[in-house]
Amino acid sequence: MADRIIRHSDLMKLVDEVARKRRIIGPVARSVPECEPPVRYFYEDVERADQLDLSFRYCVYSPKRFLTPPSETLFAFDQDDGGFVAAPQYDRRPTALVGVHPCDIHAIRLYDRVFDLEHRDEHYFARRGATMIIGMDCPGPCTDGVFCKDMGANVAEAGFDAMLYPLGTDTDGDEMRYAVMFGTKAGREWLLYSRQSAAPNADDERAFEKYQADKEAAFSFALRTRREDLAELLGRSYDSLLWDATARRCYSCGSCNLSCPTCYCFDITDETDLASGSGRRWREWDGCHLPEFALVAGDHNFRPKAASRLRHRIYRKAVWIQERSGVVGCVGCARCDRACTAKINSVEIYNQLAEEA
């Protein structure tokens, strides 16, 4: 049962209301004449709801940069009367992520977990605590090659403040109508106390049921192995010849890591200013495919070859992150596969390993 029903134009008004108090980030269409179709979508800052295109299929990059930016200052330091002072920097700008697909919502739930393991990452949670998430469900696969259904990430039942389900266009017009589910009290208050949305009637409920059934039929499995069995499959595959055979194509460019919505590794650098005793500590995205990721003191590199790095990433995504955090480490969005200019494909890797085993 849906919580509310809202028309597109009313949703836009509601988003504009949010924009008065929060920074709005959502899918924006960018014309790319060389591509087919000649448009690509990116999560970007917008001033007004009408700059968003909620009919987007997928965004090239996930919204992770708005929760854990490519680089950020952790603290600035200075010397004060001979003493050392360090001032942490937190970003608590009220923000709303609008139009987040279930896969990316799962990825954010993973971040919520891993950034809370052992040491709570206050820089992440400062942003996260100030961020409202308005999800956009996918009626079908957003593009070829995704395996979100395999990873259980094509539907999200939590991790959002409100989730929109595009039911299709109105019977009396050409306007999109959405069913809405509340995920949090904030999401509930946002919609329930506005006059823009309505309680679902019997027709709406039927439409929502049909939407769910159509969605179920639209997604198919891409992996030959069930998610629950990936640990066992990889357990048998550590010495497979596939790693070397595939990694001969790998540039170690790290594009798979950096475009992955669940990759969260970072590198930390201290930097001083030129003249005074001040400076800052900052972090930036890192990735386990990058050649110096596992380089330690004494110039020893634990994973000096692309093959060992490729294997490491696949194990992390399919098994190790889940073992450590309890949340599955891959959401099947296939951004890694699309980002790979060597066309190394994770679905092919899993399926070839299944064939070997």
Added chain:
Amino acid sequence: MMKPKIAIFSLTGCEGCSLAILELEDQLLDILQVVEIVNFREGMTERGWDIDIGFVDGAISTPEDKREVEELRKHSRVLVAIGACACLGGINTLKNHQPASEYRAYVYGDKAEWFPTMDAQPISAVVKVDYELPGCPMVKEEFLRFVKCMLTERPFRATANAVCVECKKKGVLCLYEKGIICLGPVTRGGCDAICPAYGSKCEGCRGVVSDEALAAAGVNLREQYDVPLDRVLADMRFHGAYQEKSLP
């Protein structure tokens, strides 16, 4: 603390890398408070030869360049190659792929015998180089980071990552998605992906990132992309990143 004495020299090149130092306008006064510049043709008239850190841009392209860089090495406690020409040979190496009689004729005309010349080389081919700050031009922010590391006696490391890392950090749409063969995956980053960010393919001006990446390029361009390899090799030769006639 004594201010380190810095010198900046130019061999065969456009001196754009020396100019990049002068373009650090907002930091220049801070830099001058902590270092003493003793020799800088692009920026001053005095000449000093007691040098802690010598920066050199330009390639070895003439016998005179070779003599000069050997002399600079003797006077500099630390010698740093700056820019694609000094680090790789740069666009000067384009002549290495043409007969000397031809390029000497079209460059110097009937005065060719007045100008002795040789195959263009990076300065590391002639003298020991302690650090390299590559790029066409050198990245001035990287220069600044290098200076800070030297002043605080912290190790300086150039990134071992390809340009792709910086495209992803900036959220740039991969040029391969537009059907463009970009050298980003085989090129050492640190440039903030300035060319792809403005829609231009990477030309490899910071050099090949690793042998592993270069070998992958050979495999991928043959097996995954239907592209004329000669064009790709010509691109890789443009800044001297790669001199061979075929990909590994």
